[in-house]
Amino acid sequence: MTKNFNANDFRAILRRMPEPSDAPAGHSEPSLEEQIAAYQREFRDLDPQVEQVVSALQRLNRRMNVAYGRQTATLGISNAEWEVLKALVVSGAPYRMGPGELAKRLGLTPAAMTHRIDRMASEGLVTRERDETNRVRVIVELTHEGREKWLEAMRMASVFEEDLLQDLSGEQRRILGDALTRLLRRVEEAQPDAEGRLSDLD
Incomplete structure (x- = not known):
């Protein structure tokens, strides 16, 4: 039986992606859970499910752009x-x-x-x-x-x-x-x- 795709699958993908090379030394980006918790603390009307999807897409897009940039750079x-x-x-x-x-x-x-x-x-x-x-x-x-x-x-x-x-x-x-x-x-x-x-x- 095919397992349904869920947020854990998406997070597993994100963890394997390289961090952007221009991140400040010693900088550690908060996890999705930490970011959502902080947002909920400051903005009570936040929908955590929506925020998880949107933030995951943003992070994935950023890391993919870094990876693609490295690839094209090797081609000059x-x-x-x-x-x-x-x-x-x-x-x-x-x-x-x-x-x-x-x-x-x-x-x-x-x-x-x-x-x-x-x-x-x-x-x-x-x-x-x-x-x-x-x-x-x-x-x-x-x-x-x-x-x-x-x-x-x-x-x-x-x-x-x-x-x-x-x-x-x-x-x-x-x-x-x-x-x-x-x-x-x-x-x-x-x-x-x-x-x-x-x-x-x-």
Whole structure:
């Protein structure tokens, strides 16, 4: 019989995640239980079940971002550059987009997007050419090297993600995925203007 996914499973996953490397020396983050208890002490109306889910998601997201950042760093690219590579790959062959489309997708200003493209073009990850059918329009295209970087990052991420979920059965993964997707849909409906980043992370 498949065991139901519960909070203990989620906490077990969190304990295996690396702590952020920029934490102050000697700093120890309170456990979820300690944090929730402190919140309840100061805010009587707190729902501890809701807070446990939200705080666990926040901590998991933070630790996953640290792990992904370390992986991309070993490939010589930043998380910001990875986001551009991902957007181009998701667009489909021939992996081309305009700077304006990319800026909107990533939630960046045109100036910030131009700066990022300049850097990536100098690294051979993308090319930037005038559109032959519209000389006013610029096209950003993924290079072979850029696609190889994306593929290698995906291979590394797949190993990390499989390890992250190793204690969950296929059914538990499905239940968790469905629950998180429902939460995501609710946020998307409530915040329709928050598709990309709201500030430049460069």
